[in-house]
Amino acid sequence: MVEEVFKNLVDQFSDPFTCLRELVQNAMDAGTENVEVRTRYLSDPGGVCLEIRDFGEGMSRDIIDGKLTRLFSSDKENDLTKIGKFGIGFVSVFSLRPELVTVDTGREGEYWRIAFDGGTDFQLFKLHAPLEGTSVKLFKLLPYEELQEFERRCHETVSRWCRHSHVQISFNDQSINRPLEVDSCCQVSVQEGLGTFNVGLTTDSPSRFGLYNTGLTLTEGEQEKLTGITFKILSNHLEHTLTRDAVIVDENYHKVMNRLNEIIHGPLFDKTCEQLLGGAELREKTAAVAAPYLVEISEKLTSAQKKRPMLKGLFDHLVSWADLAQTAKEENHFFVTEQESDLARRAAREGIPVFGFSRTSQTAALLSSVFEVPVVSLERNLAVSRPVPRPPGLKKIESHIRWLLREARILVRAVVPVEYPDSVAMNPSQPCTFALGPDRLVRRFRRGFWATKYLLPQQLLLDIDHPLIRKALSRAETPGGARLAAYVICKAALLNDGLDPAVESRLLKTLLERS
Template identity: 30%
Template sequence: MPYRSERKRGGAERPEAGPVAEMVRQFADPYAFVREFVQNSIDAGATAIVVRVERSGASVTTSVQDDGAGMDRAVIEGPLLTLFNSSKEGDSSKIGKYGVGFVSVFAVDPEVVEIDTWRDGTCHRVRLFRDHRYELERLAPRDGHGTIVSLHQTMEAARFEEHQARIEGALLRWCRYATVPMELHVSDPDRPEGSGARRIDGALGVPAPIFVETHRGGEHFVVGPSAGSERFCATPPAPEDPAWGKPTFAGFYNRGLTLFETTEPLLPGLEHVRFRVDSPHLRHTLSRDNVLRDRAFHRVVSQVRDLVTGSLRRELGSRLARAARDLAKARPPYDEEVVLSYVALLEAACAPPLVLPKDEVVLPLVAAWEGKHVAPEGKLFKRKEMFVAPLANELGRALAQVGEPVVLVPHPAIVSSLAARGPLPGPLAVEKHWVLLHELPDAEVTKADGELCLGVQKALRGAGIRVDRVALARPSTGIAAPCVLVQGDVRCVGVGVWLCRMGFVERGWAEERARGGLLLDAANEVVVAARERAREDSFVAAHLLARILLLSREDPSGKVSDSLFEASAKVIA
């Protein structure tokens, strides 16, 4: 039996007036009571907290259990049961200051609130009723120390599902960064799939491609940019994180419990920045819906801006360079995480407020250029042209060999991020502007092929066009011309390998004076037909091919054509 009771006889009705009722109305979220209970547990020195939501028929029990210091009778009859008489006054290590938090439990209209608390071998139970009266009794001795606060309610199955979902939502909103381990256990015999345990507490962080984290005088800062976070996050964000998807986010916490979160930039320079600060010096307002805008608040916001302009900017430059090197050294098919992490960092480096100078924006290259696999944007943009390629290949390596860097662009966002900063000298898709021609290896060249090439050389010389040699070659990409002159800008980049601008490939034979070698496109249908004919008659095949090649060259007087006929007649005679 209780040895002290302040409960009225008869049915307990929820009063609409009175100091407790007025305090209950201050809580905009009725489920914020879980924050108050967790706060009390942390203040009591708990090292673990377990929240349980259990249903048995129409009876539902919601409890918060901790292994904190517990309460003796003096604390129960004083700070717990006397409104505004808080044991936390004058203790800066405690989060609560006003002694009103516990009454928030009545916002969800429980029928009975039961508190079991024990310490120093003594255990007490307090029952709080709807009419805000209470019973206090002494229980059998219990070892250790701790407190269990239980709410007893009657509700149907559908209401229970909503109730347990709102309990979980409130815990995640208010306690997701609690400084002690915390679990939520749900038990519903009618819905086994909805039962189970979930860890609530997690590490303080922000969804960002990069963040800096500092600990100063008991304060914990985590700051990162929002740009690029849709591509890649340094730590996987929780789907219920309110910072996710918001360009600007600020969160303030005391020992991991939420005081205030906003999507408004609090200072110039904090737009498109996400940050969280946990500080024992931050306090919530009396209404618990904001953080006190006092000296401590303004100091930590100013420190966040210093982190953005200082260490975050420096870290971004360093990480971007490292990610560019990792991407440049990777081999196709590229790992998606390697690509997206670089893309995300580049987007952050090209967007406010962390717009890095062009000399600090490092781009990956298809192949080493001037001895390095990466190059700063500023150096590349001083060139007249910017060539890009989606993957590392022989063509890109050949261009680097002749002094033309090729930027590795396995994702279109790389170009769009750079373009957002200003006009680009391109980008020019390397395969549309350059071509590699590989002479056919000896194993693929038949005797008839050799006779065909020699016959074409002789036929052209007979027509007054001197070429040093004729060979069969295979281009790296399709070309319209059946042959390519090996002269001028055509560069040898390996044994039998030639690099040429696509523009020269298309016009060189038709416009340039022949003074070098000639490569026949082995994939061209005319050359393919000539090779087939050469197996039967290499002379006829060579002269027919030479005549077709000459069709694309100007011959207004017919002198070249006549010379070819004369040469043919001499051979036939």
């Protein structure tokens, strides 16, 4: 019966080298400050000696008789500082099918060697030389040509399961300890009673995660539930299942996961904003990974978080999430420029954020992704109009233009010729713009602007440098050309909003009736 139970315990370890994880875990539970794992080849009889050495409290005769040599026996059940609670860790050493296993240990002035023959049979010997801690040695027959692969597997196993340990662990005198960090340019580390939480941003989907107890790996893998997040959690409140292949989902597990969510929606957001406010290089690195995360948490931001500055405008104006959301809603664009022009200052004074990064930058891509509006050139889309002298042709057709627009349900107080001195390569498809008046900040891209933004009668601004306007005004001075010129200008103005066929029919009818 004992042999059958022993065999089942040994066979549960699908990877026999995971015995190293179990032995390192036992060493840590014994209170050691460092663990040494070594391999040594024995030419006679031709095999390897694998040793796991710790400098912890060691074992007394009572512990040897009552714990080590009895299956399923452990005194760690209610101690959160010790991860091995099932009493089967030592049994795992036999999964490597060794010919001999020895355990040298001692406590209270007595020192012992327990020798296992590769199974449940063992002998106990008293040692006369003092020994600090415990040394477990495994002897296994192995051809020399297989030694390198054996050592590789040992190193790989110890590194995978023990690299974040809080004690020093070495393999053949080389440290395998690594900091508990996530692969992210934007991350936070929160240390508290519940554990250590390292949480960062990533664009990977699925993303990497890891759960650890006393630095030993409980589980690592990929997850998709927390979009844009990679994390590692070190907590004594997390435990593995009996078979070591999963984490126990209990009340403590849910406490840890709830705290993780609080960190994602709190400190990590603060860190993201802090880095986006940093220098250009840091801002770009952060922007490159922040979009999935910010999209995911956008609906859960508090009012205080929405008011937190997260970007700098062109003139070092601090721009919050709320500012960005309002700009996206009202302007349907974000604006960037390469120079601190009067136009940029005018936009900033009117509460429109203007940024100094490129349209092709990672930060521009972030804004477009999160707020779903394009990032465009300031000079190509905003302009301050400046009135110019009225051409003779406009005097002949202004009344026609206002009459026709009235048929389109648009009240126009005046038709004003203007130029846009700060504009660059304006869109030639928009020769006319409705505005409250000249010397105003004009959104050259906006459609339906007069029906949605302002309710008061407006002015129709004609871009005097636009080829269509110049041609129409020239035609207006020819015999019989006034009506056609007025119609062309009205249609051009209405095309900014899409011209309904019924509206066009009314324009033509009115034009014919006045001819």
